[in-house]
Structures are given as structure tokens and as C-alpha cells.
Amino acid sequence: MASIKHSAGFDIQQPIQRVFPLFSAEGETLWVPGWTYENIMGSKELREDYIFLTESHDHASTRAIWLVKRFEPENHFVQFYKVEPEEKVGIITIQCSAKEQSLTHTQVTYEYIGLSRKGNAFIASFSKQKYREFIDEWHSLLTSHFKSAD
Numbered sequence: 001m002a003s004i005k006h007s008a009g010f011d012i013q014q015p016i017q018r019v020f021p022l023f024s025a026e027g028e029t030l031w032v033p034g035w036t037y038e039n040i041m042g043s044k045e046l047r048e049d050y051i052f053l054t055e056s057h058d059h060a061s062t063r064a065i066w067l068v069k070r071f072e073p074e075n076h077f078v079q080f081y082k083v084e085p086e087e088k089v090g091i092i093t094i095q096c097s098a099k100e101q102s103l104t105h106t107q108v109t110y111e112y113i114g115l116s117r118k119g120n121a122f123i124a125s126f127s128k129q130k131y132r133e134f135i136d137e138w139h140s141l142l143t144s145h146f147k148s149a150d
Contacts, residue, residue: 002120006131007109010139011099014146019104020076020096022142025052025066031145037066046078047071062087088112088119108135 012019021027024046028035038053050068062084069091070079076097082090093109110131114120 002114002123003112004123004126005109005111006126006128007107008132008135009105009107010135012104012106012139012142012146013102014104015102016076016096016098016104018146019106019142020073020078022145023078023094023096023106025050031141033141046073084115084119086116086118088114088116088122106138108138 022031025037025039026044026046029037036054040052041050043050046068048068048071050071052066054064054066056062065083065085067081067083068078069081070077072078075095077093077095079094080090080092082092084090089112091109091111091113093107093111095107097105097107099105112119112123112126114123
């Protein structure tokens, strides 16, 4: 099976305590247009082994099952498995770090493993340039979110 891994980062002029919570199922509803998720855990509080479902977000062409693999809020670190049955598995890692009191660096890594021809075809087309554009959109959306929230 095919696999690919890309990583990119960006800085946001906000304290880490405001940035990191936005990288959760509930947090993403605040800044990602059209982000909806099915909460099957009964709680909105992120934790390891938390599970939620999405329909078509983050390169998904099918319903995806998200599982929190690691959650270390004290280290501003979260890692998800995103399973698209019969297509691909993603491992999404987000690490925030405070560069200054009001400046946060966010490093985002996406790794995909193909489970089928369709998944392998996605991986073959998922270039470093497409990934950079995807992460640049995160930066733009987060910047807009904080401008409208302040």
C-alpha cells in the first residue's frame, strides 16, 4: 500500500491558550467553514480515545471515523487517527509551541496510508504543494477567526 507524509507550520499572533483548543472536534466548528461532526461520545471535551465522525472534511471523500490517538494538553499536542474505511487511514499530528507570550507556532503533519486503489490514487496526487496550500488555508482561516473574535 502507498503512503505519504507532509508537515508544515505557521505562526499566529495569539497566545497558545487561545490557539491550541481550536484543534478539536468542537473547536474546529469556530473557524472551519462547514465543519460539522457527529458527537458519539456524549461530551465535547477532547481526551485520548475520544471518537467522532465527519462526512467529508480534510481530504475525505467518504464518512470518516476520527479517534484521538494522543492528547497532551499540557504540551499543546494532539494526534488523531482518521479512518476512511476501504480508502485510507490518516494520522494527523498538531503541535503548538509558544514563541512569545502572544505568538504561537503550529506544526501540522498529515500522514496517509492507502487501503485501496482509490486511497492510493489520492496519495499519488497529494503533493507537497497541495499540502502547503491546505495548511496556508488553515493559517488564513485562523487569522480571520481571531480578527472577528477580537
